[in-house]
Amino acid sequence: MENKNITLASFKSLLVLITFTMTLFAFGKASAQNKDLIVRVAKLQIDSAQLDSYNAALKEHAETAVRVEPGVITLYAVAEKENPTHIMVFEIYANAAAYQAHLQAPHFKKYKEVTKNMVKSLQLVETDPIVLAAKPKL
Amino acid sequence: MENKNITLASFKSLLVLITFTMTLFAFGKASAQNKDLIVRVAKLQIDSAQLDSYNAALKEHAETAVRVEPGVITLYAVAEKENPTHIMVFEIYANAAAYQAHLQAPHFKKYKEVTKNMVKSLQLVETDPIVLAAKPKL
Structure with missing residues (x-):
């Protein structure tokens, strides 16, 4: 006892x-x-003939990066309903070093290689967060 | 033993x-x-003379909505570094009912009233998520 x-x-x-x-x-x-935090928005236009392939590559890349990279906090990718080839990616990295590490990650290099002929334009918008409010779990 | x-x-x-x-x-x-999920991006242009007041109102509104409304999942607001009066809000609601409830919430009505003369333009972009990958906790 x-x-x-x-x-x-x-x-x-x-x-x-x-x-x-x-x-x-x-x-x-x-x-x-x-x-x-590094917070930015990527705006892309995708070749409509390759949209399904592009979306599949983006999905795989985002899920892998958030899972395996400690400094990749958020990768939210959405397509405009009225024009699904127009895509925005809302990206949050823990800090500048995490972002640099991301650019060197094998899955990022693979994503860039696989999608290089699918992306018609890419604009990267650097931002300052005003408020990042979210429930703990999606 | x-x-x-x-x-x-x-x-x-x-x-x-x-x-x-x-x-x-x-x-x-x-x-x-x-x-x-309802996922959309609001794009706003704010009167530069009232930017600090607007950002404070937006921050208070977003934090309140995520805290008190069960169906408001994410409100991420960012300003473009090169033009801080250009603001994007990445919004996730649990479903259409949650979004409708949000529009009727007292803090949302207060935010709209307080900021109505600060907002020069507002564009709401409805989207379809491709991938929403994030760490469990920001």
Whole structure:
């Protein structure tokens, strides 16, 4: 019975400690990130004959980058309903170093190579965030 | 010793069960939401003499809407670095009903009233998401 109580108490203490540490880490990370964030919007026009292929490549690239790169926070790509070849990508990187690392990542180089003849125009708009409000989970 | 082993095994089972349940819940929620999502981009031009006031009103509005409205998922507002009076807002709502509710919310009506003489032009671009990839926490 003594063993059981010690074990229960130890597990509870451990859980509290883990929760506390994760909370501290999450807050520290969020505040450190916000002042260094790189936020920009890419505006693209895609060859209509290759739109499905382009969208598939973009989807694969965005999901991979957010999954494997610690500094790629958000890649939201949308097509205008009235003209689906007009695409906007809303991009958030943790900091300048994360953005530079992204440009060197193998999946980014592959995406650029695969899509180079599909993209008719590309405009990169550098921005300053005014407010980035979002629920914790989409 | 037997008690201790039982306790350890119980905790481990509980942790596995909690993780499994949370994963199922997260996937269910995400897939239910994604097919109904309303995603659009607002493009605004603001009177330069009133830009600070406008940005403050927009920030307060976006933070309030995401905090108090269950169906307002994301309001990301950014200003073009080269022309800070040109603002884009990337908006995600859970579904059409959530968007309609947002238009009737008191904080939205207040924002529209307060900013009506600050906004020189407003274009709403309806979009279809191609990919919405993001880390769980900004």
